[in-house]
Amino acid sequence: MQSPLFAYTEQQSQDRYTVQNPQLLRVALTGQDDVLARKGAMVAYQGLIDFDGEYQSGGERRARARTGEGLDLMRCSGQGTVYFANLAQYIHVVDVxxxxxxxxxxxxxxxxxxLHTEVVAVDSQYGISGSGKYQLHISGRGRVALMTSGRPLMMRVTPETYVSADADAVVAWSSALRVQMQAQTHSSGVRRRRGNTGEGWELSFLGQGFALVQPSEVLPPQHAAIGQGLAAQFGVGQQGAHGQNQRNDWGR
Structure with missing residues (x-):
């Protein structure tokens, strides 16, 4: 049997995390160190690997119910190699x-x-209930595999150069940064996206670190023809960010 497909064989590496290709992650397990992965993200494995649902404490469950932020994880243990992917998104390994x-x-x-995770809040400068943003803080020493829709942009933040980005395009940032959620508009219009520009809330970063931005937004462009009615225009409902369209593929 011959085919160009045989060019896509397993990457040989001694590293625990290896990006097999831009959209597939390979994780080596030795039997001593488990990996936590997104539920349903396993696409293949070799060796003796066990998959179990990861226990969530009462506090974690309450935080998830209150904020919508949190992780649905499975614990992968044993000896062998596991391959993970999710909707063919681009994968990036980060040392925390x-x-x-x-x-x-x-x-x-x-x-x-x-690694340890906890939900944190990013408040808006206007103090309007519901206009802030919840995120996940990851601490400790270890590695995290992140996903982006398309090839991302890593932006350096310094005391001399602060960075602002669309809140719906930001993937991650250094926890040491000072962060504020804001909209460049007068206070009477902060509840809606800015006029006909299609731009809404921004995250502003100050300090020393990085901010990772993807070339995709959770919300569709202003006046995008997705679904029907005002709700669809703002990305909610069946076709919205928390509905059936989870890939942010607003043009397909």
Missing amino acids: DQDGMTVDSAYVLALDST
């Missing part, structure tokens, strides 16, 4: 240091079981 990382949980594919 003592400063930690803040991330939108929707973009977490896998992480070391030694």
Whole structure:
């Protein structure tokens, strides 16, 4: 049997996390260190691997119910190799240091079981109930595999150069950064997206670190013809960010 498909064989590496290709992650397990992965993300494995649902404490369940932020994980243990992917999104491995990382949980594919996670809030400058944003803070030492819709942009933040980005395009940032959610509009219009520009809430970052942005937004462009009615225009309902269209593929 011959085919160009044989060019896509397993990557040979001694690393625990290996990006097999831009959209597929390979994780090596030795029997001593488990990996936590997004439920349903396993696409193949070799060896003796066990998959179990990861226990959530009462506090984690309450935080998830109250904020919508959190991780649905499975614990992978044993000896062998596991391959993970999710909707053919691009995969990036990040080393977490003592400063930690803040991330939108929707973009977490896998992480070391030694890392700690907790839900944190990013408040808006206007103090309007419901206009803030909840994210996941990851601390400890270990690795996290993140996903992006398309090839991302890593933006450096320094005391001399602060960065602002669309809140719906931000994937992760250094937890040491000072962050504020804001809209560049007068106060009477903060409840809606800015006029006909299609732009809404922004996250502004100050300090020393990085901000990771993907070339895709949770919400569709202003006046996008997706579904029907005002709700569809703003990405809610059956075709919205929390409905059936979970890939952010608004043009397909």
